[in-house]
Amino acid sequence: MDAALKPGEHIVGVDIGGTKMMATVLDHTFKVVGRSRKKSRGKDTSAASEERVYKVIDEALTEAGNPEIQGIGVGSPGPLNPATGVIIDTPNLGWKNFPLAKLLKKRYGAPVLVDNDVNVGTYGEWRMGEVQNCSHVLGVFPGTGIGSGIIIDGKLFHGFSGAAGEFGHMTIEVDGPYCGCGKRGCIEALASRIAIAKEVAALAAREDAPYILENCGTNLSRIRSGVLAKAIAAGETKVELVVRNAAYCLGIAVGNAINLLSPEAVVLGGGLVEAMEQLYLEEVRRAVKDHAMPFLRKGVKIVPAKLGDDAVVLGAACLITEHLAGE
Ligand SMILES: [Zn+2]
Incomplete structure (x- = not known):
């Protein structure tokens, strides 16, 4: 991973899976300094899913010592619009036309990028696995x-x-x-x-x-x-x-x-x-x-x-880091 972040800067990678939610906080060297993981229930209301995403991110940030963050990358089940970060329809999470990127940006005051979880996982394997x-x-x-x-x-x-x-x-x-x-x-x-x-x-x-x-x-x-x-x-x-x-x-x-x-x-x-x-x-x-x-x-x-369960959180972190570097 190219060092696009400066010392002291942090980013967050989030994996909103069908059965679990995960968040990791990474420092400028891409070392994981905070993480949290929660099981998703099979079906949930929109508000409960939203709360769970906040909770998993908050816990990872607490573990990392609450650093200021430069950006958040998210992998979520689709279909979704990667340009706007709106989740179009995920019955398991109760989300329909749900403006995930906008909500996260408002709450955490940092740029947010949302993409399909499999895209994000592939991206992680590409940037950090053996096909770089x-x-x-x-x-x-x-x-x-x-x-x-x-x-x-x-x-x-x-x-x-x-x-x-x-x-x-x-x-x-x-x-x-x-x-x-x-x-x-x-x-x-x-x-x-x-x-x-x-x-x-x-x-x-x-x-x-x-x-x-x-x-x-x-x-x-x-x-x-x-x-x-x-x-x-x-x-x-x-x-x-x-x-x-x-x-x-x-x-x-x-x-x-x-x-x-x-x-x-x-x-x-x-x-x-x-x-x-x-x-x-x-x-x-x-x-x-x-x-x-x-x-x-x-x-x-x-x-x-190669990245196993971490493919999506790491891929999401790579995506947002590269997005920030390209701005
Ligand atoms: Zn089919």
């Missing part, structure tokens, strides 16, 4: 949903609507299973953690996955990435096949994206990748070999994300 020297990067984060961030010519790409990067809703199988978005055969319907859990629960019900049956029953919400990894390590080959198929499916879409965008690097992150990095990347690389044009896939790095 690449100008064109695609970040894909398979989890409960499957989002992506696109960096072209060293800048986040937002597209006409501001919401570019809905990787999970590209159609892979025309008559495939229904997706949460209402379409059929989206990558998300085939390769998300929920899609995997559905198939694995069926295996457990048929007593084809005893480790899963014993540890999670057939409860989809309990069949999470960590337990899938453990079942595979315990030798449940059918579970392994389900995960490999899902990763391959996602890899088909990565191959298509390589054909379209010609990135230098693809960064894969999120719970599934973290829990089963080697297996997951193996299948994605295999699918890319099968589905991207040889000339376009040549030399493309396909790497795991």
